[in-house]
Amino acid sequence: MKYYIITGEASGDLHASNLMKELKNEDTQAEFRFWGGDLMQAQGGEMVKHYRETAFMGFVTVLKNLKTIRANFTLCETDLLAFAPDVLILVDYPGFNLRMAAFAKKHGIRVHYYISPKIWAWKESRVKKIKAHVDRMFTIFPFETEFYKKHNYEVSFGGNPLLDAIEDRDNKDESFDHFAERNQLSQKPIIALLAGSRKQEIERILPVMLQVVDRFPDYQFVVAAAPSITKEFYASVSKGSKLSFVYNQTYDLLQQSKAALVASGTATLETALLRIPQVVCYLTGGGKLLFTIGKRLLKVKYISLVNLVMDKLIVKELIQHTCNKEMITEELNQILFKEDYRSEMLHNYQLLNEHLGGAGASARFAKMIYNDLQR
Template identity: 55%
Template sequence: MNYYIIAGEPSGDLHASNLMKAIKEEDTNCNFRFWGGDLMSEVGGDMVRHYKDTAYMGIKEVIVNLGKIKANFKLCKSDLLKYKPDVLILVDYPGFNLRMAEFAHKNGIKVYYYISPKIWAWNTGRVKKIKAYVDKMYTILPFETDFYKAYNVPIEYVGNPVLDAIDNRKNKNESLETFLKRNNLDSRPIVALLAGSRQQELNNVLPIMLLMVKHFPQFQFIIAGAPSFTINDYEPFIKDLDVKVVFNQTYELAQQAHGALVTSGTATLETALLDCPQIVCYKMWGGKTITKLVKRFILKVKYISLVNLIVNKEAVKEIIQDDLNENNVKAELGKLLNDQDYRINIFNHYNDLHKIMGKPGTSSRAAKLMISALKAIPTEN
């Protein structure tokens, strides 16, 4: 069968690539055409656009690149009609993918959504589009499964692909000593900085994270380089600081770190599943007024990190918006790194998370369910 897959950021590239591998095991005659990244390319198939050329964040960036965005929509629509896939598989990336879902549905193309956009947090109105244009939603979190059930959206719960990615990670059994030597690091305990994969996150969050370097000289601060950036993107932030960047080793870094500062997103869940104590840091544009408006009218959930949402309690500290300042982060990081009772409490919550999340195998389950559903569709004579 022919599969058309759209992923628009590094995490989508990772999970889509694992899904593609699982599909290949079930469907030996599969063909892939996709919008994604290097990991998907490694699996095989034809790439239409790399996510580096399609990801635009923030109002200003969107306005400046409006022509390119419209061109991408036009290209994707024409390419879908030309390729005529058996199914369009969408991976998160709602701003682009929900429009493609509508277009594909109206043109008779089957639409599956793998990894739901976070509409349960920000924009519940989008569930109407999903119900109208998506043939089946493959959910990866227990609470979002309940959310879609309430709206009678066709769903299959498949578990979480992060479990697969972590289970299949490189250097899984590597010692701290080997990791330090391999990356030319010194012997001080590590504080990992997972500052996100978008320029907006680097601008708003990373500078505050880096203020901690002077307060905790007994630790070495290491940035997990995002695949969407190069060292040149980090240089303006880390010049004159005793900070290094390691690329393509986020899991290895979190696995070896004594603690971490993490921008909200999938990284919070990955860090927790790797049993690294963390503080969640997030700040978007706007001051106190914007923060109040967001909390009152837009944000629909109690927490912003997946860890806390899944266990339904504050397992890890969240410092967001105006609260994300030097003094608050310093006080919390001091406890995270040095207070043993504080750390034990986090590990206890992580144990609860592991029980809820279950075991790896998500990609395989999703692939089998998708292929089974496609084979059950009667073909036209």
């Protein structure tokens, strides 16, 4: 069968690549064409555009790039019809993907949504578009299933594919000494910095994270560099701060770290599943007014997936005005040096792992997708 897949960021590239691997096990004749990244490319098929060319975040940035965005829509529509897939598989990325769902539905192409947009937190009205244009929705969190049930829309939950990615990761038995040597790091314990995958969020969050570097001289700070971001860009943002960078080694880095500062998003869940105590740091653009408006529109109590899944405060969330040098320092001291505090967070991580249903999700989703197409 022919599969057309669209994702617009690094986490989508990861999950889609694992799905592709499992689809090949189900369907030996699988053909792929996609918008994605290097991990998807490694599974074979034809890449139309890399997500680094399509990742526009924030109202102002979108306005500045409207011409490019419109051109991407036109290209995708034309390319989709030319490929004539058996199914269009959409991975999160709702601003682009919901429009493509409507286009595909109009032209008789079956639409599967793998990894729901976060409409339970923002723009709940989008559920109407999903019900109208998406044939099957596959969810990765239990609370998403409950959300859609409230809207009388049946979905399929198969567990969380992050557990597969973490279980199957390379170098999971690597020693600290070997990791440090191959990345030219010192022997100091590591505090990992996960500042996001888009330029706009890195520009906002990384400089704030770096303010605490001098307060922890016995540690080395290492950035998990996003694969689509150049070293020159990081250098311009970090402005001579004492830190190191590693590319395409987020899991390796976290595994060797004592603690992490993490921008809200999938990375908070990855950090928790790798059992690394963390501080969640979140800053929006647009100043205090836009933040206040946005906060009123949010439908959830927490911004980190760790806390959302467990429906309680497991990791500290430093948001906007609380995301500052003093608060980050205070929380880092807690998770590094207060054993009871650290142990409780690690215990809650174990409960989180159990709540998400264990490994094997990618294979379960691939089987559901293939069986649906067979019918």
